[in-house]
Amino acid sequence: MITTLLQHCIADALKKLYNIDADAESLVLQATSKNFEGDYTFVVFPYVKQARKAPDMVGREIGEEVQNQCSEVKSFNVVKGFLNFVIDERYWLAFVAKHVGDKQYGMKTAATDAAPIVVEYSSPNTNKPLHLGHVRNNLLGWSVSQLLKANGNNVKMVNLVNDRGIHICKSMLAWQRFGNGETPENSGVKGDHLVGKYYVEFDKHYKAEIKELMEQGMDEEEAKKQAPLLLEAQSMLKRWEEGDKEVRALWEMMNGWVYAGFDETYQRLGVGFDKIYYESNTYMLGKELVQKGLDMGVLYRRDDGAVCADLTDAGLDHKVLLRKDGTSVYMTQDLGTALLRQHDFGAEQLIYVVGNEQDYHFQVLKIILKRLGYDWADKLYHLSYGMVELPNGKMKSREGTVVDADDLITEMEQTAAAMSKEHGKNDDLSPEQQQRLFHMLAMGALKYFILKVDPSKNMLFNPAESIDFNGNTGPFIQYTHARICSIIRKAESEQNVVIKAGQDVTIQQLLSEKERDVIKQLHNLPATIEAAAAAYSPAMVANYAFDLAKAFNSFYQDTPILRDTDRDTMMFRIQLCSMVATTLKNTMMILGIEVPDRM
RNA sequence: GGUUCCGUAGCUCAGCUGGAUAGAGCAACUGCCUUCUAAGCAGUAGGUCCUGCGUUCGAAUCGCAGCGGAAUCACCA
Known part of the structure; x- marks a missing residue:
């Protein structure tokens, strides 16, 4: 990774030049702003005081030192306190050569023997059908699970059905x-x-x-x-x-x-589970825990017989855990199911995908588990997501403004079919293939629309915009993938091109601006997956895929690929196309979105 | 009332642990298809980053206060 290399070179330079001890990992490198020449930028302001020199002098000195030590750095420039590094072309070409043909580029393989991350999501009541709120939950839960898998985790998805x-x-x-x-x-x-x-x-x-x-x-x-x-x-x-x-x-x-x-x-x-729990089987759990808590003295019995936890020292209230008639409440059950799940999986982490209206509940759950002596309570993570609102306000079942999940999907499919037929590009497909494509596009639009928003935020669901195919949408990315597939099909049939791993990557001329942008965006994938997984944010993956598709389309617009007369150049650009297609496919898979080969 | 979250272009959203002239998409307006999929590309216009104070060489980002909105504070789940 070029950035870690730069970090270490800079840390060494700081030490050598100014005797400043800096942790290489903590040095911040950012992508150079478009308005300046360079690929990565290091801001020297924080070190000028210790260096006792002017910012641009510090920049030049560090720049020279790093350039000498790091052959990947072709040149550098200093603007005020900003040290911009230009990375050598050969680095980018070597990067493409290394990963071209790798269908799993950027995806870590999950360690199946490791302690799993257990993700609970969906968790419906069996008294009504799923609505838009559940849709966000399901898409998030599935996507976060795929994201964690892509980041190399062993993930188990579970559903706790409230059936009683x-x-x-x-x-x-x-x-x-x-x-x-x-x-x-x-x-x-x-x-x-x-x-x-x-x-x-x-x-x-x-x-x-x-x-x-x-x-x-x-x-x-x-x-x-x-x-x-x-x-x-x-x-x-x-x-x-x-x-x-x-x-x-x-x-x-x-x-x-x-x-x-x-x-x-x-x-x-397109969601599923590894294990389904039913509350009718688990609702009795937790009572023993409460007894244990009483014995330990961390819970108390109120005068009327109800058992409570006093959380006032944690800035919270008293919480009832057993009613005076001895029956358990939601919290009691959740204590029990947490313990059960921990026993079942020996989890490294327990993630609950639950709306932010239950923030308080999970805060209390963690504290009580902790007081009962379960240190693994620290492994609980409430993936709290915001509400879905409609243009005319919140969904209210009383006012009939609830958006039903099945109706929504059907409408999306119908709209997708209508739009697709209007374009007329898929008329020669069989009816089955068409149905499959329309569903793919409909779900691409819906899922992307919901997942591109940061989970923690409330979001507005605008039905008209959700089925849009232009701009920052799922179908836009699907379309980009289909275009690339079309090129690759032609390359294979008309130019006898074969894309496979370990191929040579050579070009005679310098990389164009557009080519470099695409390569750099591809290069960002591993860091993006890591950051997104750390933040439990499919939205970061969605934005990444969009940026990549945009960079590609811009490149595609004014760069000849199959039309280029130089065989090496053509081959290189096809290789680049192939990597983009793979990356779009994989990142969209993380979002639970399939991409078509044509549309 | 207490606690938590949120406030960025007309609308929907990005802006990671503070960094250069705050970015996309939609909507509006201009161009670009006899040439690899125009579901695309290029461009124009659009901003007191809720307000004020503070910390800092530097604040949309951090702190405090205020304003506005949301959630929650059940012997419901």
Whole structure:
């Protein structure tokens, strides 16, 4: 890596010239600004005081020393306190020669025997279908997992399905009461949507009951608690917990519908899991932990019998972990599942992809685990992402402004198909191939649109912009890949060109500005993957892919490739094309986006 | 009210541990297809980086204060 080489040369120079001890790794090298000549820039201001010389003098002295020591440095210039290094062409050519034909350039191979990083994401409730918020979660979870793999980690993806609780009983009850035996089969309604329909149905009738009770003179608070439907749902939950056969059978049937529906959506989204946990199996966990905490004296029992954690010394509040009736709460379960997961995987790290509305929850979870004596609590990482908002505000199920995941995907596919047909470039493909392409483009647009935004930030989902094919979009990058594939196909068929690893890379003339830009961007890939993985940010990968595609298109626009009459030059440019195609494909794969060979 | 996050072009977003004249895309306007895919390229225009103070040779970036927005502070999950 040229930058680490430069860092060490500079550190040596600082020592030799001014007796300054600097840690080579900590020296900052930045890409030279476009307005100046050079590839990498070192800012000397921080050292002028110790060097006791003027900035440009320090720059020249370090520059000369580094140039003498480092053959890769062709020349340098100093502008004010900025020392700009120009890297020798041969370095860039050697770089291309080294990696051309490598289908895994920049991707580290995952160590399968290492302790895994466990990524939990998705974690849906089984009472309603997936919506846009879940889509961001799923795409992020999948992408971060791929990113960590690309960075050489052993990654396990897990899903914790919230398949029990009062909310599930509500849809069960409503179906029993108002369903008339409707099933996904006899109605043609997708399972998760069907169950979601009865969840809404419950709410409708429940509200009506409240209203009626209030008209009879009951106050609202009381009416909400006394509505017969709610009482019945509660009693159903109780029977469920007691293992009542009839209730369990109903539960299993309806959950089966939901899972079939979810699987379909997951498949369309292109996400998956190594292991699925069900809360119905894990919800009892955690109670023992609470007992342990009581024994250890880190938890206390309140007068009414509830068990709590006093977190006031950590600047937080008191947190109830067992209700006075002894039942567990969400936090109790999460304590238990964390322990279970740690046992199952012996993880190096436990990542939770969960929205930022649960920041407080995870803060508390970590502290309590720590107090229970689990040092691995430090391995928990809450990958907290922002909300998805719509142009007219937040999604509200009550106002019907929730964007359904299935509908969204279908609409994207239809739009992609319409746009693609308009271009007419794919008319000769078979209907199956076309469908596959439209889906690829639709998902490319959707995924890129969501993933290009930094996870921690709230984002605005503008449906019109999300399906855009121009500019900073997934299809733009897909298109760039398709173009390159077209060139390579022609090169292979018309020029008998073969691209493989370990080829010679030679040109007679100097690299053009555009060629150099493309090479430098390719050269940035490993550092980008590392930085993105460290930040858990697919957005950094997305931006990288866009910059590379832009650099390539600019190069492509005014540089002859197959048209060039010099065989070496043509060959070199095809090699460059090939590396760009590979890199675009791999970086888009990290985002969960496939790239077509033509479009 | 406490805590946390956010505020960059008309809109959506990049700007990493402080560095040169703050960048993209969309929208607007100009050019470029008899030539490797124009889903592209090149260009014009568009900015008190929320405000103020401070630290520094140097601040969009760090600190404090204020303004504006969001989340959270459940015996819900």
